[in-house]
Amino acid sequence: MTDPGAIAFIGVGRMGSALARGLVAAAVPADRIRVSDTDRSAARRLAEETGVRATESNREAVSDVDTVVLAVKPQVAKSVLQELAPALTEHHVLVSIAAGISTAQLAAWSGLGVRRIVRTMPNTPCLIGAGAVAIAISPETDADAAERARAIFEPTSLVVTVEERLIDAVTGLSGSGPAYVFLFLEALADGGMAAGLSRETAESLAAQTVLGAAKTVIDLAADPAQLRDQVTSPGGTTVAGLGVLEERKFRAAVVEAVQAAARRSQELSEATG
Ligand SMILES: NC(=O)c1ccc[n+]([C@@H]2O[C@H](COP(=O)([O-])OP(=O)(O)OC[C@H]3O[C@@H](n4cnc5c(N)ncnc54)[C@H](OP(=O)(O)O)[C@@H]3O)[C@@H](O)[C@H]2O)c1
Structure with missing residues (x-):
């Protein structure tokens, strides 16, 4: 250092x-x-x-x-x-x-x-x-x-x-990003509870899953799309879940969230100028 x-x-x-x-x-x-x-x-x-x-x-x-x-x-x-x-x-x-x-x-x-x-x-x-x-x-x-x-x-x-x-782009991504991930974590745990898990079990599995997925991308310096392919087998469980996320435009919503936060960051900077 x-x-x-x-x-x-x-x-x-x-x-x-x-x-x-x-x-x-x-x-x-x-x-x-x-x-x-x-x-x-x-x-x-x-x-x-x-x-x-x-x-x-x-x-x-x-x-x-x-x-x-x-x-x-x-x-x-x-x-x-x-x-x-x-x-x-x-x-x-x-x-x-x-x-x-x-x-x-x-x-x-x-x-x-x-x-x-x-x-x-x-x-x-x-x-x-x-x-x-x-x-x-x-x-x-x-x-x-x-x-x-x-x-x-x-x-x-x-x-x-x-x-x-x-x-401003950084603000929209990593500055505001923890809040997007917290929202995703809440939803992931809600899904687990809807499928029958206790809140405690669902929340800890959700958090560890996000941590593990992020650590896999970082440690292996891997492309997230390739890693996703590796856990998705034809006719399996993951493809069924991903199908719903694609149908509900999860990816587009996240892209637009980052852009909206970046735009807001720019507006706020201009207001302090
Ligand atoms: N928190 C985030 O997510 C985040 C992320 C990225 C960047 N930032 C930036 O980080 C900066 C600090 O955020 P923070 O969350 O750490 O805020 P914070 O917890 O409110 O800390 C700011 C500290 O500065 C003190 N302060 C106020 N006026 C001062 C002065 N004239 N001289 C010396 N100290 C003074 C405040 O004291 P009093 O409480 O007595 O006013 C407070 O203890 C902000 O500019 C924010 O934009 C924050």
């Missing part, structure tokens, strides 16, 4: 604290991590539990670090960066997880050049170390900025690189 240098987390709610915990678990020395939050007790609790240093202010947090992770809600990103701007220098790299806030906005508000800024889109499974994050890298991004951003997420997430124009 690349050395991310000393890091300040501005905002240690759900996402910020999960990323900070992930770094400590990956053996980044806790004393190199500063955390700041308007909810001082949250920052102090995280410090007590992990050994990171809670600071009294956002400015203090960024004063002696290399990387600043902006992990506040999008609505407060502007005021937080304007407050931090006098303390930021071109030595700093700014990594933002704030949904819908563009690199250009981050640059305008922080005073940093776009080459020192990496906009990202993580997802909530990073809370349990199984996240998926896209980091937006352009030809202008400094190599050390890209590497430091990658290092922030590697302990908790799969990291992919995309052009910034594709961040």
